[in-house]
Amino acid sequence: MEITLNINGTEKKLNVEPRTLLVQAIRDAGLTGTHIGCDSSSCGVCTVVLDGKTAVKSCTMFAVQAEGHSITTIEGLAQGDKLHPLQQAFHDQHGLQCGYCTPGMIMAAYVLLQHNPNPSEEEIRFGLSGNLCRCTGYQNIVKAVQQAAQMLQQPTGAAADD
């Protein structure tokens, strides 16, 4: 069946089966930044943002269900050449190693900061606990989210030091 998905502000016409998972449809549309890591909805590497403010594990939603929603993936975060503060902060704080969890982790953090712009370390650990990372031990991811929170709160001024 033919569906239209709004991904990162662009309408994409896709041919899918009802059973096509959203993550597969996104990847088949050429946006391979969203990854797949499990079959049990456990790892969160497929996390994307739905309608700007909720996160979803895109392996746990059918592509047809996403019609009429806007989807934001890691590829849609930067504004032109300007990285989103989360992307900048993950780089600055060494919040990634192999990078496989990173897109999902950043999208989860994006939504977390929408609901809680100034989270404590504990709240960040809690909020990101639907996303696994095998490489970093999470510590620098937490620091990255803290830096991004600061940057977002001072959109024009200086943000956190390393």
Added chain:
Amino acid sequence: MSVQTPNLEPKGIQGLGKPIKRKEDARFIVGKGTYLDDINLPGMLYMALVHSPYAHAKILNIDASEALKIPGVKAVITAKDLAAAGLSWIPTLAGDKQMVLADGKVLYQYQEVAAVFAETRQAAADGAAAVQVEYEPLPVVVDPYKATDPDAPVLREDIKDKMEGAHGPRRHHNHIWNWSVGSKEETEKALAQSEVRIKQHMVYPRSHPAPLEPCGCIGDMNKATGRLTVYMTTQAPHAIRTVLSLVTGIPENNIRVISPDIGGGFGNKVPVYPGYVCAIVGSIVLGAPVKWVETRTENLTTTGFARDFHMDIEIGATKDGKVTAMKVYTLADHGAFDAAADPSKYPAGLFSICTGSYDFQKAYAEVDAVYTNKAPGGVAYRCSFRVTEASYLIERSMDVLAHELKMDPAELRLKNFIRPEQFPYPSALGWTYDSGDYEKTLKVALERIGYYELRKEQAEKRARGELMGIGISTFTEIVGAGPSKDFDILGIKMFDGAEIRVHPSGSAIVRAGTRHQGQGHETTWAQIVSEELGLDVDKIIVEEGDTDTAPYGLGTYASRSTPTAGGAMALAARRIREKAKKIAAHLLEVSENDVEWVDKKFVVKGVPSKSVTMNEVAFAAYTNPPPGLEPGLETTYYYDPPNLTFPHGAYVCVVDIDKGTGEVKVRRFVAIDDCGTIINPMIVEGQVHGGLTEGFAIAFMQEIAFDEQGNHLASNFTDYLLPTALETPRWETGHTVTPSPHHPLGAKGVGESPTVGSPAAFVNAVVDALAHLGVRHIDMPITREKVWRILRQSGIDSF
């Protein structure tokens, strides 16, 4: 830091010791990495596998007719079809052989039975579900201790009468090899004479590396050129190319292995798996590229497991706590095929590092390996070939001894450390430790955590009935395999290569035979070259993973990249510098002897104002080379390390125990590592965080368990438990620096120390919390229930 000017590129000459941000991040943070599943080729087919529901069964019939009726399904292959190509069995890295698809019978649950090729992923999956296989279940062997019972079922019909294996005699149809080192007689004598002796049995449970990206491969046979291109999630692309050539008969020059970005490896992506072979055969047979990407279940149930060492140790000591001798017996459960990824001469890997950081005069270690109805493997999971098991064994045992002697575990360790002046230290089991300062590292850790105050707090709490524990691990690693006189895999020596090409404008491309999976080589290799050549780090591009372009090397695992390829990189750069010096002399119009390398410039001796930079030299190498000198500025260096390196560390952990549920809370964890010279402290710290987290997971959560029928009990992430940010403790890290005397940079490698060293610290802490109740040992993973059982048996209860 300014928000408006995102700064992705570090600038200038950035050599050793600088925490520069990673170059590879640029693509990953915007979702532009290229992992295996991101690669799609025109006309590509998809493969799905059929797996056995039984752990041991005869295959009576395979009926693919329903599968072949599904639209889009192109072919189904079984062992019979592979046999026609001579590929139904392949050699393993350990000198055994393994089935690609089940040949007559299955030997473990989820074993690959058939491969289905189709035009879409969906059709492939539907096809696999439609293949009908008839089985006749056979009795299973799950417990390695029962594997060699006289009446144990025969697992390997193919070798049941072969009493000589790749590593010597076999004494039972399920026995693989026996390996020992040290003098048994002398050790037993020394033990008999010891004033104090402890004995302990402990199990290092089966585990799985479980990188977040599963394994996968695209086989692409171009019939027109005869060239096979294989995209594969592999940590060792060159070794894979050689193995593929050996098993398929395709000349090695006609095989190109490309290892794209890898989403974590941890040893899981070293071996050759049946799925890879099937995808390649599929491509050869069907004439189209074939992609296979594992499901998580396939990853956890069929690809390389780690550990599964069942160990018995005996240690002798004097009454005042000086260790005298150690004797170890281990039963290693290798599953259905011996596919351990160890250097060929070392079937039990580097397990003989089990004397650890202590000055044992006598030692003996013996390992028996057996077959069971479990998946093959025995990979070095964030570990240098069984060092993890060895480290855990000795560090856990030192606490058992301290308990027996009623001695503080820190004091016992301080009393027995190999002293700095003893290096290079020949160990009782045959290694020569390069360098170390164990006492210093432990003292830094004790100071940092406030050890003696914590002991006071513990005493007070105990008096009030509260449970807290402190655990120490002062491990020594052995990494960087290895010197070619001892180390090879299937005959290929374990050196590593590096290539540097400096371009006329002063930029460079460097390549290595290693393949990073998050370790940051694109940054650290550039830093080494920047340090050695004085080039801007952002003008050095690092490339790994394509066998057509990279120099030969055995890959990235076992913390070997820095000790081997890092050394190669430094020496390649120095070779470039030697030549550059000649060009500099020419430019400075002095003799070569009058030129020296100072502050990353060539300077005329005694005339600091007269100098040329490497940029100027590079330009001249192509535009104005000295007469008689070969133009250009490129080189390749193969580094054969003279010895292994021996990183060490001191870890201290504090835990609190919930008396109601048995839950263990890690309150603090201090990790002081000594990995010699540090190339990039930010990256090293990141490696330590990650490794500690995996050590924590092994101590408390991760286990590949089986029931009595051989059913796999951890086939997905709801059962194989990986910690999230919430469970993971906050790590406190630090360093001492004792350079390796023989490594060109003094570096030792760090990626695995924390996984090797930390499990014992966690377990020691929990046992310490319960020691006054008579507890001496608890096997990993330490679940709440294990602790709860001890509490209730001791009459401790609480809400």
Added chain:
Amino acid sequence: MIPAAFEYKRPMSLEEAIDHLAKHGYDARVLAGGQSLIPAMRYRLAQPGVLVDINKLPNLSYLSEEGGMLRIGALVRDTDVEFNKDIQHRYHLISDVSMVVADPIVRYRGTVVGSLCHNDPSGDWAAAAIAARAQMVIKGKNGTRVEPIDQFLVDSFATSLGEGELAVEVRFPTPNALTSGAYEKIERKVGDYATAAAAVQLELNPDGTIKEAGIGITAVAHMPLRVVEGENLLRGQKPSMELIRAAAEEARKIADPTPDARGSAEYKKDMARVLVGRGLLKALNRLGVAVA
């Protein structure tokens, strides 16, 4: 893994949804948050022929108080509850549960009603619904029924929902100032189902004695259970450590868990006791009652 093929229906009205369900009978499944159904379909443990996606149905996303009840529509997500300040302040039990069901991302999609319809033997919402004495609102061809939760939850993965029926709402009684509750769950990690968990709800009389008690336990039997004897012991009594111990012991007695990787039966039974005890202490603490 890839689910088996199915027919997809996206009704735009309740009537249409019920028509689909009635027509296809047990071959049809409601798709709500999909957080239980889709993973089961990926493993092909569930292979429904028809999926009736209710996510586009109008007027099922309400979360409102009416007639002494908190009404949670069938499309209210766990996070709608989790982030709701009013619920955090007044519905302590519900708020506790909303923070420990599944994981934070799954909670953006998973629905409270869907979880109750799924009736997993380890479901968290069911235990809370039992303790708080919730009611389910069910619609079908023959109209609307309101059913107490105890009647709705029938067996492991089974409810009283008949062919062609849809659950549209769950109702939780609004707690008064003398009512509080708590949810105590132990799980091996975030995203794991409970090893054992206990939901408790207590209403006090002005004199400090217990007027009404609700105790639900989960993951310790074939389905979530009400600890009836424990509730009976508490009712009318003044809170004391001894009383709490006795009530908690009742949970241990009726728990009949299946041993698995999360623990032996013995362990889970004891955890049912410990967690009920802790829940009661926490609920009392939230009511300002310290128990010696």
